[in-house]
Every structure is written in C-alpha cells, then in structure tokens.
Amino acid sequence: MSSHLETNILPPSRQRELPGQPRKWIGQSMKRVEDRRFLLGKGNYIDDHVVPHMAHAATVRSPHAHARIVSIDTTKAKALPGVIGVYTGADLATVVDPCPSFASPPVTQRAMAIDKVRHVGEVVAAIVAVDRYVAEDAAELVEVEYEVLPANVDIETSLEATGDAVIHPADRAGNKAHDESFKFGAVDEDFARADHIVKRRLRWKRSSAQAIETCGCISEYSIVDGGYTIHCNTNFSNFIPFVIAGSLRISPTVLRMQPITTGGSFGSKVFIHKIVILTSGLARLAGQPVKYIEDRLEHFTNSDSHGSDRLYDAELALAKDGTMLSLRFDVIDDYGAYLQFGVGTHGNAMAQVTGPYRIGSFGMRVRAALTNKCQQGPYRGFGSEVTNWVLERLVDAAAEELRMDPVELRLLNMIQPDQFPYMIPTGNIYDSGNFQQVYKQAAELIGLTAWRKKAADLRAQGRCVGVGLATCQERSVYGPTEWWFLNNLATPGFTLTSTPEGISLRIDPVGKIFATLHSVFIGNSPETIVTQVLAEQFTVAPSDIVVSYSDTHSGFNGVGPQGSRFTAMITGACVSASHKIQIKLKRLAGHLLEAAESDLELREGAVAVKGTDRKISIGDIAMQANFFRLNFPDKPEFDSGLETTAVYDHPISTLPHPERKHLGVFYPMVGHICHIAVVEVDPATGKVAILDYAAVHDNGTIMNPKTLGGQVLGGTANGIGTTLSEEFIYDDEGQFINPNFAEFAMPSAWEMPANLKIGHVETPSPYTEYGVKGGGEGGRLGAPSALSSAIDDALQRYGVKVQQIPVRPSTLRAMIRASGK
Amino acid sequence: MTTHAITLNVNGRQREATVPARLLLSDCLRHTLGLPGTHVGCEHGVCGACTVVMDGRAVRSCLTFAVQADGSRLTTIEGLANGAQLHPIQEAFWEEHGLQCGFCTPGMLMAAHELLSRNPDPSDDEIREAISGNLCRCTGYTYIVNAIRSAAAKLRAPAPASAA
Numbered sequence: 009m010s011s012h013l014e015t016n017i018l019p020p021s022r023q024r025e026l027p028g029q030p031r032k033w034i035g036q037s038m039k040r041v042e043d044r045r046f047l048l049g050k051g052n053y054i055d056d057h058v059v060p061h062m063a064h065a066a067t068v069r070s071p072h073a074h075a076r077i078v079s080i081d082t083t084k085a086k087a088l089p090g091v092i093g094v095y096t097g098a099d100l101a102t103v104v105d106p107c108p109s110f111a112s113p114p115v116t117q118r119a120m121a122i123d124k125v126r127h128v129g130e131v132v133a134a135i136v137a138v139d140r141y142v143a144e145d146a147a148e149l150v151e152v153e154y155e156v157l158p159a160n161v162d163i164e165t166s167l168e169a170t171g172d173a174v175i176h177p178a179d180r181a182g183n184k185a186h187d188e189s190f191k192f193g194a195v196d197e198d199f200a201r202a203d204h205i206v207k208r209r210l211r212w213k214r215s216s217a218q219a220i221e222t223c224g225c226i227s228e229y230s231i232v233d234g235g236y237t238i239h240c241n242t243n244f245s246n247f248i249p250f251v252i253a254g255s256l257r258i259s260p261t262v263l264r265m266q267p268i269t270t271g272g273s274f275g276s277k278v279f280i281h282k283i284v285i286l287t288s289g290l291a292r293l294a295g296q297p298v299k300y301i302e303d304r305l306e307h308f309t310n311s312d313s314h315g316s317d318r319l320y321d322a323e324l325a326l327a328k329d330g331t332m333l334s335l336r337f338d339v340i341d342d343y344g345a346y347l348q349f350g351v352g353t354h355g356n357a358m359a360q361v362t363g364p365y366r367i368g369s370f371g372m373r374v375r376a377a378l379t380n381k382c383q384q385g386p387y388r389g390f391g392s393e394v395t396n397w398v399l400e401r402l403v404d405a406a407a408e409e410l411r412m413d414p415v416e417l418r419l420l421n422m423i424q425p426d427q428f429p430y431m432i433p434t435g436n437i438y439d440s441g442n443f444q445q446v447y448k449q450a451a452e453l454i455g456l457t458a459w460r461k462k463a464a465d466l467r468a469q470g471r472c473v474g475v476g477l478a479t480c481q482e483r484s485v486y487g488p489t490e491w492w493f494l495n496n497l498a499t500p501g502f503t504l505t506s507t508p509e510g511i512s513l514r515i516d517p518v519g520k521i522f523a524t525l526h527s528v529f530i531g532n533s534p535e536t537i538v539t540q541v542l543a544e545q546f547t548v549a550p551s552d553i554v555v556s557y558s559d560t561h562s563g564f565n566g567v568g569p570q571g572s573r574f575t576a577m578i579t580g581a582c583v584s585a586s587h588k589i590q591i592k593l594k595r596l597a598g599h600l601l602e603a604a605e606s607d608l609e610l611r612e613g614a615v616a617v618k619g620t621d622r623k624i625s626i627g628d629i630a631m632q633a634n635f636f637r638l639n640f641p642d643k644p645e646f647d648s649g650l651e652t653t654a655v656y657d658h659p660i661s662t663l664p665h666p667e668r669k670h671l672g673v674f675y676p677m678v679g680h681i682c683h684i685a686v687v688e689v690d691p692a693t694g695k696v697a698i699l700d701y702a703a704v705h706d707n708g709t710i711m712n713p714k715t716l717g718g719q720v721l722g723g724t725a726n727g728i729g730t731t732l733s734e735e736f737i738y739d740d741e742g743q744f745i746n747p748n749f750a751e752f753a754m755p756s757a758w759e760m761p762a763n764l765k766i767g768h769v770e771t772p773s774p775y776t777e778y779g780v781k782g783g784g785e786g787g788r789l790g791a792p793s794a795l796s797s798a799i800d801d802a803l804q805r806y807g808v809k810v811q812q813i814p815v816r817p818s819t820l821r822a823m824i825r826a827s828g829k
Numbered sequence: 830m831t832t833h834a835i836t837l838n839v840n841g842r843q844r845e846a847t848v849p850a851r852l853l854l855s856d857c858l859r860h861t862l863g864l865p866g867t868h869v870g871c872e873h874g875v876c877g878a879c880t881v882v883m884d885g886r887a888v889r890s891c892l893t894f895a896v897q898a899d900g901s902r903l904t905t906i907e908g909l910a911n912g913a914q915l916h917p918i919q920e921a922f923w924e925e926h927g928l929q930c931g932f933c934t935p936g937m938l939m940a941a942h943e944l945l946s947r948n949p950d951p952s953d954d955e956i957r958e959a960i961s962g963n964l965c966r967c968t969g970y971t972y973i974v975n976a977i978r979s980a981a982a983k984l985r986a987p988a989p990a991s992a993a
Contacts, residue, residue: 053865055859220870220930271930717972722929
C-alpha cells in the first residue's frame with residue numbers, strides 16, 4: 009500500500025448477520041409483494057393522485073438557449089376563461105427563494121427564470137387553470153420578448169467564453185465552474201518509469217434515463233400554519249425537506265412530503281427540486297392546490313437529470329510486460345447551465361477509477377464547464393459508468409499497442425482473491441471479490457473461445473463480426489463525502505457525512521409485523537426485501553409482514569433508493585429493528601414461560617426454550633403485550649406494546665484526508681461484472697446487431713435472484729441504449745433537436761439481444777448484514793465497454809476504434825467511410 | 830367549448846360522458862371516467878404505456894380522441910382481472926418478474942392480451958414484435974417475453990390456471 013494511504017485506517021466491521029448461514033427466505037426468488045397493485049392498475053402514481061379542489065399548471069418555456077428576457081405580456085393569457093393565474097419568475101420570487109444547490113461555490117438557480125434564460129426549455133412563465141388543456145391554451149397566449157445572447161454549446165470553447173456569452177455573470181466571470189487537480193500516490197514517478205504510455209481522447213455524450221413516467225408534483229399551501237403538503241415522485245422525500253423548506257421560506261416542521269409511488273427513476277427522480285419549488289410557489293400564489301406534471305418534452309428539455317457529458321484526455325502507464333503502473337486524465341464535463349450536485353458525479357467515479365486492476369497511483373484534473381443546456385443530474389452510474397468505459401478503452405488500447413491479448417492483459421493486472429479488502433489509490437476500498445471467477449463464469453457462459461474463433465472465421469469470410477469483453481467494478485452503498493471532497497479546500501461546502509436509512513416496526517395484537525419504510529418505491533423491490541429479511545429475522549411467513557411508507561412527519565433518516573444503496577441499507581435497518589424487538593419478545597416470553605431470557609430462541613414464529621418443545625407464538629406474546637398488561641410485572645421494561653424504530657448508518661466509511669492525499673472510504677461495497685458481447689456491424693449502414701451477450705455479476709450475497717436478475721437485465725438494456733442509440737443532440741444554437749421518443753431511440757424489445765445470458769458469483773461483503781452488496785447499476789456500468797470492444801474487433805479491417813459514446817449507426821457509418829478502406 | 834355526448838362500453842360497463850372534441854381518450858379514461866390504470870408516458874404515440882384494447886385491437890389512447898371511441902367496446906387494465914383474481918397474463922407477469930416500476934405494465938399487459946387473443950401460441954419473435962411498440966425502461970424485456978410465453982401456455986392449458 010502506498011504511503012499516502014497510511015492515515016486511512018479501516019474501522020472494524022459491524023456486521024452482525026454473517027453470510028453463509030442456512031436461510032429460509034433470504035436468497036429465494038420470492039414473488040414481489042409490491043406487484044399486485046401494479047398488475048391491477050392501482051399503482052397510485054403522482055398523476056393518478058387527486059387532491060380536492062386542485063388546479064392544473066402548464067408552463068411557458070424558453071425557445072432560446074441563451075437570451076435576456078426583455079418583457080413578458082400575460083394579458084391575453086389571463087383573460088382566457090378558466091385561467092386562475094399567470095405568473096412570471098418575478099411573481100414566483102415573491103414567495104420562494106432560489107433552488108438548493110450542493111455545489112460550492114453555488115450556481116444560482118431558480119425554478120422559474122428571471123431576466124435571463126440559460127437553456128432551451130427553461131420555464132419563463134406558468135399558468136394555473138381549471139384543467140391542463142386550458143392551462144396549455146393560455147401558455148400559447150403569453151408573449152415573451154427575448155434578446156438573444158451567444159449560446160455556449162461546445163464543451164471546450166464554453167470554457168473560453170467572455171462578455172455576453174458568460175452564463176452566470178453575477179456568480180462568476182467565466183463559464184468554468186470547477187477546476188481542481190489531484191494526485192493520489194506517486195503518479196509522476198510512475199509515469200516517468202513506465203515503458204509504455206497509452207493515450208486516448210475519449211468523448212462520452214449526453215443522454216438521460218427517461219423513465220416512462222415523467223416527474224410531477226401536487227402542492228397545497230396551508231394558511232392554517234403557513235406550511236405545505238406536497239405529493240411528489242421524488243426519491244429523496246425524507247432527506248430533502250430541510251433544503252426544500254429553505255427555498256419555500258418555511259420551517260421543515262410545516263412541510264409535509266407524502267410518499268408517492270415512482271414510475272421509474274434510474275437516478276432521474278432523486279431530487280426534482282425545481283418542480284417542487286415551482287408547484288409550491290404556484291399553489292401559494294393561486295390560493296389553491298396545484299398539480300404540475302411534466303410532459304415528455306418538458307422532461308427532456310428541463311428535467312434535473314441529464315447524464316454525463318465528458319471529454320477525456322486519458323493516459324495509462326505500463327511496464328513492458330503489461331503491468332499497469334498508473335492512470336491519469338484531464339476531464340472536462342459539460343454540466344449544462346446549472347451545477348446542482350457540484351462535481352459529485354466525478355467524486356463518485358473515484359470509488360473505482362482504477363477498476364479491478366492493481367494500479368498504484370492515479371491523478372486527474374477535473375473541470376466543470378457551464379453551457380447553455382439543461383442541467384446534469386443522476387443517471388444509473390452517476391459518473392462511474394464513464395470512467396469504467398474510459399479505463400476499459402485504455403486497457404483495450406494498451407493490449408493492441410503492446411500486442412497482448414486483451415483478456416490476458418486484464419488477468420495479469422487483476423486484484424487477487426486474497427488481497428481484499430483492497431484499498432485503491434484514491435483511498436476507497438473494495439470489500440471483497442473474486443474477479444477471476446466472474447471472468448471464468450462469463451467466458452464459459454457465452455463460450456468465449458468458440459466465439460472468438462467463429463468471429464475470426466466470419467471476418468475471414470468478409471463479415472464484420474467481433475467479440476468484446478469488459479471487466480468492470482460496480483461500487484454500491486455510497487457515503488456522501490463524494491459530493492464535496494473534490495471541492496476546493498477553501499470552499500468545501502456542506503461537508504455532510506451521514507447517509508442513514510431508517511425503519512419503524514410494530515407487532516400488532518395478533519402478531520402481524522408492520523414495517524414502515526422511511527423511503528419510497530421507485531421500481532426497486534423494497535417491500536419484498538424487507539419482507540424477506542423480517543420473515544427471516546422473526547421466523548414467520550412473508551404473509552405475516554405488512555409494509556407501508558412514511559411521510560416526512562413520521563419518518564426521518566431515510567436517504568432513499570440511489571447509488572445502489574437501498575437493499576444493503578434497509579436490510580441493516582431491518583436487522584437493527586428486529587434485534588431490538590426480539591429483546592422485548594424474549595423478556596415477555598421469559599416471564600410467560602418462566603424461563604431465563606438467555607435460554608430462549610426464535611423458531612417457527614415462536615419464542616421457544618432452547619432444546620425443549622416449550623414455546624409461545626409471537627402472536628400470543630403480542631396479544632399479551634398489547635392487551636394484558638397486568639399479566640406482567642409492574643416495571644417499565646414490561647410496558648405495553650411491541651414497537652421500535654431503528655436507524656442504520658453506513659457500514660464502513662472514513663473521512664477524506666484534510667489535504668486530499670486520499671479521499672477516504674466512501675463507496676466500499678464493490679461488486680464486479682464481466683460482460684462479453686458478440687456483435688456484427690453492417691458496414692453499409694453502421695447498424696450494430698448483438699449476436700450474443702453474457703453478463704456475470706458478483707453482488708455479494710443474493711437476497712432475491714429474480715429481482716437481482718431484473719436489475720442486471722434492465723441495466724444492461726440501458727447500457728446498450730447508451731452505447732448504440734441514445735444521444736441528446738444540440739445544434740450550434742443550442743437547440744435540442746431530438747427531445748422525443750421517436751428520435752431519441754431507446755431500445756425496444758427488438759433491439760435487445762434475444763438470448764441475453766446472465767450469471768452470478770457470490771462473494772459476500774464482510775461489512776453488510778448477510779453480506780449483501782448493491783446491484784442496481786452494473787448493467788450500465790459494463791455494457792458500453794464490452795460493446796465498444798466488440799465493435800472495434802468487428803471493424804478490424806477498417807481500423808475503426810470506438811472513441812465516443814454513443815456510436816449511433818450514422819456515427820459508425822461515417823467512421824467506416826472516413827477510414828478510406 | 831363545444832362538447833359531445835359519448836357512450837362507451839368500458840370493461841363491460843356502459844359509461845356515458847360529455848367531452849370536448851379534443852379530449853384524449855387517455856385523459857377521458859383517467860380523469861373523466863376515473864380509471865387511472867391506463868398510463869401516459871409520452872403523449873406522442875411512441876411509448877405504448879397508454880395502450881388499451883378497443884373493439885379487439887390494441888390502440889394508443891393518447892393518440893385517440895375520446896369522441897372517436899363513441900360506441901366502442903374498450904378493455905383497460907382495470908378490466909383484465911376477475912375481481913381480485915388476476916388474469917393468467919397478470920399471474921405470469923407476477924411469476925416471471927415481468928415488471929419493476931409498473932408504469933409501462935398496463936400497456937404491456939394490454940398489448941399481450943391482444944396478441945394472445947389472436948395468436949394463442951406465439952413464437953418469441955412474435956412476442957417481441959407484439960410488444961415492440963411498448964417501451965420499458967426497467968426490465969430489458971427478457972422477463973416480459975418470458976411472462977407472455979408463460980401466459981400463453983397458461984391460457985392454452987385445458988383446465989383454467991389456478992389463481993394465487
């Protein structure tokens with residue numbers, strides 16, 4: 009271990025439930041307990057929800073990328089029958105403040121623009137009306153005069169902008185929001201001693217999650233207490249009230265965020281800050297509840313959540329035998345017009361930037377460019393999907409330049425199974441793994457040797473068939489230091505270190521176990537996982553568990569589903585809560601059975617005396633505990649009821665070094681993935697067909713094979729779309745030219761490989777309960793690399809190399825033609 | 830604004846509504862008739878979440894005006910189950926994990942329903958073709974195809990499949 013890491017001392021494991029024990033419910037492909045309501049059409053998503061007397065909002069959006077607002081005339085719109093009110097950014101600012109920003113220094117952002125618009129689709133006025141149809145009619149009648157300013161579209165030239173092209177002149181003189189450099193370990197020395205340096209310029213272009221449900225909100229202002237009741241499909245409902253309340257100029261004590269089922273997120277609904285603030289302000293101004301649901305165009309052009317948009321100059325230093333020594337890159341990220349999470353997506357990537365390889369040092373310069381595009385936000389991978397691809401591209405390039413087999417080069421450099429926990433140069437650890445086993449299983453699953461030979465034969469016959477492999481990391485369970493540790497040391501911002509998850513448990517008088525989650529459903533399987541863990545803990549049937557969701561007044565300490573954290577974190581909370589209740593169950597049972605608590609155990613839904621058949625069911629204990637107080641001693645520890653709350657903190661994290669010599673442990677449950685793709689490219693059209701595909705993931709102990717399989721398959725589909733078809737295209741004037749599902753091409757069932765094979769390896773985490781790791785992002789963290797590699801292989805004859813994502817057919821065809829072969 | 834009186838048979842029930850000519854069938858079902866199980870994902874006819882079966886054919890309710898459905902027989906997601914008892918297609922989606930967030934699910938189920946009503950034994954390619962107008966962002970489709978294949982087998986079985 010390099011000396012810069014000596015101060016990064018690992019705390020001991022707090023794992024209580026050891027992996028590898030016989031389990032009845034954990035590890036089963038139990039059908040999801042969530043599903044009946046969705047199958048029956050009773051999902052109760054945000055747009056299904058009705059609040060009495062609610063009105064409906066529509067917005068007027070900027071047609072320009074960058075412009076001064078000269079005037080807004082709302083007269084005609086206000087005169088339309090059915091219109092309740094028409095409001096501008098200045099009107100909204102009378103009741104709300106700017107949006108929360110996690111960037112430091114912040115970039116000022118308002119839910120509705122004042123004086124100036126900074127991207128196409130930014131809201132300049134909003135209408136509240138009796139229904140959405142009338143509201144949209146009125147939106148057409150609002151007259152806005154603009155003075156167009158120079159648009160910043162290109163990632164590099166935006167950094168050089170001056171004068172009228174500066175996007176936030178009040179905040180900063182230029183369009184560079186962040187510029188910091190780091191060295192973790194002996195980067196310069198390692199590059200100086202390298203025999204070979206591989207250098208590539210790599211471009212990852214913008215897209216986003218585009219869940220089938222858009223974002224929306226219903227807000228109601230109360231003149232009784234000056235607070236708001238808010239329904240919103242945010243994933244962050246119990247974590248953001250403090251910052252949202254600030255923007256709404258109220259105390260969090262009068263902010264009531266209600267849990268709402270979310271129709272898919274993939275990161276895109278983590279926060280939804282603008283919509284909550286906009287809708288709430290409109291409700292206050294209009295004097296009645298307001299519903300605002302984005303239409304698809306609004307979601308494309310004005311969501312919180314465009315994905316990474318980066319340009320890398322990246323270098324990998326190697327010894328002549330192929331040993332990887334060091335990695336460094338200079339990256340510029342086009343964050344759009346606002347910087348909500350700072351450069352958190354680059355912080356995230358520090359969790360696994362050196363991949364599964366023993367690379368001794370790492371350095372980078374990271375710059376955030378502000379441009380006239382919609383802001384970035386989370387999207388499945390949160391930035392790590394890009395660094396995985398950058399590293400794997402460099403490894404493939406190194407194999408080619410060193411004339412080594414790309415698989416052999418990977419295996420030569422992989423961390424060995426006996427080296428865990430393994431600390432990488434940035435300070436994060438990989439808790440456990442067996443990367444070689446994952447590779448082996450993937451190679452067997454697809455028949456790698458046979459496919460390589462077959463592809464070579466087909467290429468010899470003139471077809472463009474290739475095989476590509478990627479071995480990548482899948483970090484899970486984040487700590488929040490990633491949001492700020494790359495900030496300038498003089499302006500670190502709010503140095504948050506908590507990302508807990510909580511649960512409330514209660515056993516009713518007949519022994520049913522009621523669990524209340526403090527975070528919402530987004531398409532993951534929280535109720536199923538909680539049911540499995542509680543059934544395991546209490547030795548009861550899943551049908552004895554009832555799961556619901558809290559609002560912000562009854563549930564704190566819930567960060568929610570994001571960063572592949574929820575399964576591991578809620579499992580920890582379930583274990584904590586179960587252990588607390590089990591203590592009381594045993595106390596009561598010990599009294600009823602006249603046995604010592606230390607002689608008792610839970611089995612088959614009862615508390616039993618070990619080694620005997622004497623037992624009392626949980627239902628019978630609960631009946632006594634709830635209704636028969638006088639059957640117990642007159643001591644406080646026998647007071648009525650069986651209920652508790654529990655909060656589970658991040659299982660293992662450390663602080664970043666004060667001078668950022670390392671970043672500490674912040675994303676330590678690290679899975680491994682091996683994807684192998686076989687593709688055929690049609691050189692005439694550039695279309696890529698996937699002939700075969702295997703994805704093997706190691707996510708630690710598997711809680712539910714079926715739901716994990718769903719995550720792997722779905723993530724891989726996202727990754728296929730990201731690589732082959734999905735791109736947000738902005739023209740030179742900053743017009744977003746394909747913001748619809750017809751031209752932004754997401755994979756349909758036809759684009760997915762018919763025979764996508766998945767497999768799992770289980771190396772449990774030594775830190776989480778039962779050894780589970782997160783598994784929600786891996787598919788998208790692996791597919792771009794494997795497909796890029798396969799396309800290179802298929803196009804050997806043309807010498808075409810994938811150096812940008814996506815490679816849409818037109819892009820690839822142009823590259824093939826440009827090769828001149 | 831001029832309105833029109835329409836009569837629809839929705840899930841076996843006669844329903845009447847007075848609607849503006851421009852009211853989308855999706856909005857009529859969701860907001861006028863109180864059947865929000867039919868979802869709206871894109872409102873431009875690509876995602877398929879709003880698919881309902883109208884006179885035996887799967888249609889995009891976001892590209893259909895309510896007045897066009899006057900006199901039609903409609904089946905929506907709310908009409909698939911027999912009370913609390915799931916339809917075999919719904920059972921199969923549950924067993925095969927053919928849904929995650931559930932938002933595309935109503936459209937998927939209705940597209941599958943139409944397919945299996947005209948082709949009781951579809952090949953996987955026929956299944957993929959039938960749902961290729963329905964976007965799902967969660968599943969990657971594999972388990973949906975499995976579910977429809979399984980549902981077809983359930984529906985072909987001589988005895989009715991038992992419900993959970």
